[in-house]
Amino acid sequence: MSESKIAKLHEGLVQKEFSCKELTEEYIAAIEKDNEALNAYVTVTPETALKTAQQVDEKIAAGEEIALLEGIPMTLKDNISTSGIRTTCCSKILEDYMPIYDATVWDILRKQNAVLLGKTNMDEFAMGSSCENSCFGGAKNPHSLDHVAGGSSGGVASAVGGNIAVYGLGSDTGGSIRQPASFCGIVGMKPTYGAVSRYGLIAYASSLDQIGPITTSVEDTAMVFDAIAQYDAMDSTSQGRKGAPVCDSLKKDIRGMKIGIAKEYFEGVREDVRSSVEEAVKVYESLGAEIVHFELPSLSYALPVYYIIACAEASSNLGRYDGIRYGFKADQYRDVNDMVKKTRSQGFGDEVKRRILLGTYVLSAGYYDAYYKKAQNLRGKIIQDFKRVFEGCDVILAPTVPMTAFENGHAVSDPIETYQTDICTVPVNICGLPAVSVPCGFDGKGLPIGMQLIGNSFDEAKILNAAWQYEQTASPYRAAGFGVAR
Amino acid sequence: MVTKEEIMKIAILSKLSVGEDEIDQLTKDMGEIISFADTINQAADVESDFDNINNLSNVLREDEVVPSLEREQILKNAKDSDDGCFMVKNIMK
Numbered sequence: 001m002s003e004s005k006i007a008k009l010h011e012g013l014v015q016k017e018f019s020c021k022e023l024t025e026e027y028i029a030a031i032e033k034d035n036e037a038l039n040a041y042v043t044v045t046p047e048t049a050l051k052t053a054q055q056v057d058e059k060i061a062a063g064e065e066i067a068l069l070e071g072i073p074m075t076l077k078d079n080i081s082t083s084g085i086r087t088t089c090c091s092k093i094l095e096d097y098m099p100i101y102d103a104t105v106w107d108i109l110r111k112q113n114a115v116l117l118g119k120t121n122m123d124e125f126a127m128g129s130s131c132e133n134s135c136f137g138g139a140k141n142p143h144s145l146d147h148v149a150g151g152s153s154g155g156v157a158s159a160v161g162g163n164i165a166v167y168g169l170g171s172d173t174g175g176s177i178r179q180p181a182s183f184c185g186i187v188g189m190k191p192t193y194g195a196v197s198r199y200g201l202i203a204y205a206s207s208l209d210q211i212g213p214i215t216t217s218v219e220d221t222a223m224v225f226d227a228i229a230q231y232d233a234m235d236s237t238s239q240g241r242k243g244a245p246v247c248d249s250l251k252k253d254i255r256g257m258k259i260g261i262a263k264e265y266f267e268g269v270r271e272d273v274r275s276s277v278e279e280a281v282k283v284y285e286s287l288g289a290e291i292v293h294f295e296l297p298s299l300s301y302a303l304p305v306y307y308i309i310a311c312a313e314a315s316s317n318l319g320r321y322d323g324i325r326y327g328f329k330a331d332q333y334r335d336v337n338d339m340v341k342k343t344r345s346q347g348f349g350d351e352v353k354r355r356i357l358l359g360t361y362v363l364s365a366g367y368y369d370a371y372y373k374k375a376q377n378l379r380g381k382i383i384q385d386f387k388r389v390f391e392g393c394d395v396i397l398a399p400t401v402p403m404t405a406f407e408n409g410h411a412v413s414d415p416i417e418t419y420q421t422d423i424c425t426v427p428v429n430i431c432g433l434p435a436v437s438v439p440c441g442f443d444g445k446g447l448p449i450g451m452q453l454i455g456n457s458f459d460e461a462k463i464l465n466a467a468w469q470y471e472q473t474a475s476p477y478r479a480a481g482f483g484v485a486r
Numbered sequence: 487m488v489t490k491e492e493i494m495k496i497a498i499l500s501k502l503s504v505g506e507d508e509i510d511q512l513t514k515d516m517g518e519i520i521s522f523a524d525t526i527n528q529a530a531d532v533e534s535d536f537d538n539i540n541n542l543s544n545v546l547r548e549d550e551v552v553p554s555l556e557r558e559q560i561l562k563n564a565k566d567s568d569d570g571c572f573m574v575k576n577i578m579k
Contacts, residue, residue: 098563192540345503353502356500374527378532
């Protein structure tokens with residue numbers, strides 16, 4: 001069972017069991033001790049963190065009330081813009097980029113005196129499933145340093161799983177929050193498209209990207225989501241949270257809740273992962289939920305549809321990196337065109353180049369209809385299929401990843417094989433749905449297994465309610481033996 | 487099957503340079519990735535009116551003048567700038 005770390009620390013601060021300075025110093029010391037092994041942080045910001053801690057301590061000393069997230073040490077994935085703090089996307093092309101404005105999510109948290117410990121590792125431009133496409137080298141799994149933390153938000157998952165941050169914000173384009181959360185044995189949620197503002201999130205694929213929390217408990221995910229899910233005029237696709245705060249209904253009884261199972265989600269899933277998720281189905285039955293079986297045949301096309309759409313959007317979004325306005329610039333060149341070409345060729349890593357090339361290919365004259373247009377057509381079909389399913393159930397239960405964490409170096413050697421491992425996570429991005437990954441077991445090597453609860457649009461309250469009930473009954477959360485002991 | 491010439495053409499459109507030593511491996515990788523993408527063409531065309539997700543609609547507002555980012559701040563991230571402008575090599579002779 002996993003309890004809310006945020007609530008416990010908040011209580012400790014309010015009751016003056018420890019000061020925010022002491023708490024922050026503990027985390028800074030833990031980063032100094034363990035970050036070399038985990039490689040979770042790419043930039044640490046102890047001065048900013050201590051300055052905020054001092055403000056929080058002053059408020060507490062003055063008898064002022066503090067917000068739930070106030071004074072809690074946390075981290076941000078390095079594609080979330082932080083004014084005056086280096087934001088690299090773990091790419092050489094942005095190695096010295098200093099944002100001059102804050103992403104809306106950071107603006108919200110900064111105003112609540114969230115203690116930012118630093119920025120965390122990721123696959124370059126969020127393109128990858130192992131965090132190894134980072135120009136800083138990959139983040140390691142706190143449950144086994146021979147294995148990856150997952151990707152692309154591997155640094156946040158490694159930091160939170162290794163307790164060198166209480167919580168973090170990642171981004172999820174095709175599973176980049178849920179997959180590393182699953183690999184590191186913690187909780188991660190991709191909210192509904194539009195629930196959380198994307199302003200200041202460095203874009204990969206704009207119709208799929210969404211920022212969300214990575215935490216050690218479902219309650220912490222609910223608390224962070226309630227804080228960041230706000231309408232933002234700076235994001236034209238922003239809608240904010242719909243309905244009451246998700247914390248209000250987190251602990252509701254789930255008797256009679258309809259939990260859907262689609263057999264397609266279990267195809268090609270490793271036996272131990274499958275049986276862990278099937279055990280969770282039994283837990284839900286014991287809690288009085290009703291299990292509903294259905295088919296989702298269009299899932300077989302979800303993966304190529306995802307890669308075509310994501311790469312097409314990336315090829316356009318990454319067109320902005322030209323060496324002129326910000327970031328890396330090649331030294332030697334003949335003319336402007338040559339400068340842009342050399343800057344991009346030297347600044348981007350191999351996986352980013354492959355995705356830009358694929359995206360340009362599927363959008364180019366002669367191929368547009370066969371690839372991009374066809375993928376958009378099938379995207380509509382997949383959305384229709386999910387809509388139909390949600391007429392008969394409240395949430396869908398599925399594995400998060402068909403296996404557990406890869407060994408270091410494995411993902412880089414075969415791109416297509418690695419793409420295939422995103423099969424369970426990409427459908428919700430295609431449809432804009434919310435999904436939360438929660439730990440549901442361990443494999444023979446002691447590596448965590450995760451399952452996800454998928455909801456209809458803006459049904460975060462429902463999936464978190466179902467996730468919390470499971471967690472309290474059966475979740476096998478284990479601390480990984482790194483970081484702060486409390 | 488994707489050819490070397492196609493990859494070179496796509497690279498030019500993408501503003502990426504591909505070296506002689508990279509082209510064979512890249513053509514092979516891209517061939518595999520494109521045949522993976524091609525599997526969607528096994529699916530029949532469907533009735534689908536996909537336009538956007540979660541029923542988003544255009545957001546209209548008054549065109550008001552509001553403070554924006556400072557020019558000086560913006561130029562700080564540029565490698566070359568002069569007189570409030572970004573600098574590049576001359577484009578026309």
